[in-house]
Every structure is written in structure tokens, then in C-alpha cells.
Amino acid sequence: MYTLTDQILMGIWETVYMTLGATFFGYVLGMPLGFVLTLCHKKGLRPHPVVYRIVDIITNIGRSLPFVILMVLVIPVTVFIMGKSYGSTAAIVPLVLSAAPFIARLVESSLNEVDRGVIEAAQSMGASLWQIMYRVMLVESRTSLITGATIALSTILGYSAMAGAIGGGGLGAIAIQYGYQRYDVKIMWICVILLIVLVQIFQVAGMYIARKLDRRIV
Template identity: 65%
Template sequence: MWTKQVTDMIIAGVGETLYMTLFSTFFGYVFGMPLGILLKVSDKEGLRPNAVLYKILDVIANIFRSIPFLILLILLIPFTRFLVGKSYGTTATIVPLTIAAIPFIGRMVESSLNEVDPGVIEAARSMGASNLQIVFRVMLVEARTSLISGATIVTGTILGYSAMAGTVGGGGLGDIAVRYGYNRWQTDIMLVTVILLVVLVQIFQTIGMFIANKLDKRK
């Protein structure tokens, strides 16, 4: 039976899902953006080629990207408990979500920077720009449309991960879907949570594409 209590629980679940998704995306970019920049800069065709550094970062990124999120979530329980004092709940889930997002974001950033026209970089270099200036004033600016599009994909992926975290008490809509939709066979609650997750992804997608189109100099 659908009651006010169920409605309030769903609304709270939406808030928890947004909380986990947005904070994990933010912290993911705090660490993932530098990773992507370092991958691009140290590449053999980068501003400062460094085969050893690139290989180390490449291996680390590939290892963490290859671990399924649910397994990573379990592996990180001791680390999560160390950081936040517990291994369950919305705040605790931000830790594995962030760590799962970092290598993904790093690859997305690297891919976006690879799209920058080498001629633009050479022009900036010929004008005396330092590597740091080229990265922040040329490469990131030129790649902003692709970076925003990538951020949209990242946000949707993290949203999906947050729902998976519900299987181990991660909170949010995923937790509600598991506890009520799966364990108690309340298909109406399951259906509503799925619809809400789809709607949230579409909202993020629409906002991201709108911003990307606004920043696209080609249009």
C-alpha cells in the first residue's frame, strides 16, 4: 500500500542519491582531472613525454577501472571505515564512488585533451607560452565542450554506481529498490525508483548537453 511514509522515503532517497552522485563527481574531478592532465602531458606526444610516469599512471588507471564497482565497494570497506568511521550509508558510499570515478574521469579528460588541435598548441608554444599556460589557457579551454560532455557521462555513470551501492546498504534509491522492491516484492516501489533514476540521468544529460552546446565555438 502506497502511504505518505513511502512517499517521504522516496523523496529522501532522491535527495540521498543526488548527494552521493554530486559529491562523488566533485571529488572525482578533484583527483581525476590532474590524473587526466598528467596522462596527456606525459604521453609520448605530450608536452613533457615521460614513458615511466605515463606507464605507472596508465597501469593504475587500468587496474581500478577493471575492478567491478561492487567488488571495489567491498574491498574498500576498511579504508572507508577508516575515513568516515563507518562502511555503510550515503556519506560512506561517497568514498568508493569517488575512487571508482577517479580513473574513469582521468581517461575521459585524457581523451578530451587528445582532441585539441596540435596546431593550436604549437602556436601557443611559438608565442612563448609555458607548459603550464598551454595546459590551463589553451588545452583545457579548447577541450571544454568535450570535457563537459564527458562530465555528463561521468555523472550518469556515478548515479548508476550509487544505485548499485544500495545492495550493501549504501542508501538512496538503490537501497530502497533492494529493500522494498526486491526483498519485499513491492514492484510498485521498484518501478518508481527505476523511473526516478532514469529521469535523473536524463536531467543530467540535458543540462550537460545544453552547457556543452553553449560552449561549442563551432556552433
């Protein structure tokens, strides 16, 4: 029989698991979308209005859907991929689908901060598009990308708490089951404080890494 302490510890683990897993797969989907938005823009390296418009609409629609509604909408997709619609692993599916458009915009913003002169210098030396993307744009924007990843982690962690509303597990589920449904304010506050602590840990770690990689800091 699990004690409440055991369940809270498990809730912390499930929250971190959902957050890191959804962030990883969110970047697997969102990073390419961010590159497409940057490259296909009218001022990009490969302007393509049609492709840009399609991806732009997809990302805007994805960002405009409230997460709680999205979780319900994609239940059939979650069941198809995971075999069930509940649990921390199943919750990663809607988390990824919600995070990917947001991450795409963060990546697009970071890549657009790269000095145009650096890109033009690489082009003048005969660098290919792939070389410019991975050896110039990614390297030059790495500090901004890590800062964006820190923001994404904090946002996804908040979404993971909402996933508890439909059996997603984690601290959100504990807060709802014990804090809200059983009117235990103490449990509610414990979960809230733990979520705040986790956000702070992610932010401090992310900003530390960003400062270490920022070549402008001497």
C-alpha cells in the same frame, strides 16, 4: 514515522547528493591523472614513458574492478575516512575511487582532441607549460570536457544505485529493501523510473551547457 513517499523523496536527495559529491571529488583526483596521461604520453608535451606507464596501469586497474567488489574491498578505507561504512556519505568514498580512473580517461580523451597547431602556436609565443594547460588545453577542450562530465554523472548515478546493496542509501537501497526483499514490484519500478528521470536531467543539462560553450556553433 516516515511514510514511503518521504523515504522515496529522501532517496532522491541521497542519490543526487552521492552522485554530485562523487563526481566532484572524482574530478579532483581524475583531472590531474588525465593531464599526466596526456602530457607524459610519447607524443605529449612532456614525454615520460615510466610515469605514463605507471599512471596508465593504475587507471586500467581501477577501471577493471567491478564496483560492487570495489565497495567491499575499500570498506576499511571508508571506515578510516568517514568513521563508518554505511550511509550516503560513506558511499561517496568507493564511488570516488571507482569514478576517478574513468574520469581520467575521459579527460585524457578530451585533451587529446585539442588541435596540435593551437598548442604549437602557444609554445611559439613563449607560453609556459602551466599556461598551455590552463589557458589553451582546458579552454579548447571545454565542450568535450563537459560532455565527458555528463557521461561521468550518468555512470556514477548508476554506481550510486548499486551502493544500496551494502547500505549506501538512495533509490538503490529503497529498490533493494522494498522492491526486491519485500517483493514489491511497484516500488522497484518507481525507483527505476526515478533513476531514469535523474539520468535524463543530468544529460539534458550537461548537453545544454556544452552547446552553449561550443564556439563552433553559430
